[in-house]
Amino acid sequence: MKFKFWGVRGSIPTPGPQTNKYGGNTTCIEIRTDNNDLIILDAGTGLHQLTQTLLPQMPINAHILITHTHWDHIHGLPFCTPIYIADNKLTIYGGQDLKTGEGIERTLKVQMQHSFFPIAEHELKADVSYKTVKAGEKFRIGEAVITPVLMNHPVINFGYRIDCDGKSLFFTGDYEPQLNIYEPDGSEYQNFQQMIDECADSLVQTIQGVDALIIDSSFTEAEYVHKKNWGHGTYSGALRLATQAKVKRLFFTHHEPTRTDAELDAIYAELLTNNQQMNCELIIAQEGVEVVL
């Protein structure tokens, strides 16, 4: 199994000289199994460039796993050229909208409404189908086994564990561990903390020993003080989870949109200096980089 980053930016694309090195496209990761099955994690703007490379290989059979439906994770869907060309097959996976009960099919329908896009969802030429993902309910794509995990974010969000060819990776999507909402001296504090800890333990068990953990680490600790409950994680939170779950390689992603290459380099240098004892390789996710597991 191997994977390639096509988008590593959070919230909004940030093209420009300051982001040339790590890249400005929003979240999109291409996974290839040893059988060459194609699994795509999220459909941020990086999807557009990824699908340009697929045109010579058509007809394609792609499986797109959507972690959640915030813009930066779906923006690339209408710009995924193969959906307009017959004989291509695309399966889009994602969670249910709890309010309406609709599945992930709602996303493209809404995105491609007349006011926002010139082509409607029902006009797509490719064979596009949709599958609703349920927490903890594993499913297969070719030889790969996918385990969806509910992750705390201001909308229903799934992390995906992918096991294939004896290798494994876990992608969190956007993720901020729930904070305790009670005062430390209140009676509810301990009770709620226990629920938080159980949820965290369960996550550690689920991702135990993966070859690659790709995790939302948008903020430094200093920045996080002002960004609580935004739904994003920190570098130190990522390190903690990687240590607890004994993962082999840790990829920090969902870079904060104002973060320049120089700032990311500085953060990386500090991470390496302060964590030399870790039995885990630390890597800043970078657009265009391919990783063979």
Add this chain to the structure above:
Amino acid sequence: MTKITEEQFVVFVEQMPAFPKSVHKLMQLTANEDAATRDIVALIESDPVMTVKILKVINSAFYSLPQKITSIQRALVHIGVNTIKNLALSIAAIGVINSQNRAGFDINQFLEHSLATAVISKKLAERMQVPLQESSDYFVAGLLHDFGKIVFAQFMPDEFKLALEQSRVQQVDLHITELKYIGISHAHAGRMLAKKWELPASLANAIDLHHNKEGDNLLWHCVFAANQIAKTYQIGSAGNPIVAPYSPKTQAFFGMTMDELVTELGDIAMIKAEVQQKLELK
């Protein structure tokens, strides 16, 4: 005489609205960006209709979770407050319950009784050293034990009114007169709801058997005892004037009489204050 079927009953439940006060308050709270999450959680938890509807939606969408989500707090840990707020508001928007229902059933009194039973049930569980993470089940079971009555009041007001009247005038248990006029007791209705909402079987059993003196597990004893304590001290009212005596089994279980148990729990005024505090959120 109208007799109810399971199918009809479920149709009624689907139409159940939330309580107006909590809806109003929720809208105020959610409009305020600085509102504390704990206040939003407490408000939703104080409204059994809203709580159950939210849990139902979540559990049906995530039925593969190893553990059922049985409380708003637990849901919060998994999916965050934003989604829960969103759900609560959409549920609230369905409509509001008519607190002046034709059955003459006092919704606010009912809510007070439900909350009191929930608070006491959870306290009893803690006293019996139930692990903290399970104690929310005791709260939820207490909160929902009489839930079938709300549906009766809303959708079978004439029959329910007769049942309430006869229970009061003749001083017989309401679940007995319900059988006569409605064909189903609120306890059994509660089981059907719990099943429909995919709540754990243990909760459904405790709700179904809360008037049956033959229950014998921890959850059942706590809900049964809490219900009697709430009635004895008249914290709210759910329309049933009869306090059931503790069976020898329940006495043996807690190792004391009801009066002694209440003393054990601390001051009943404290419990009333806690219920009032939850009610004032509404």
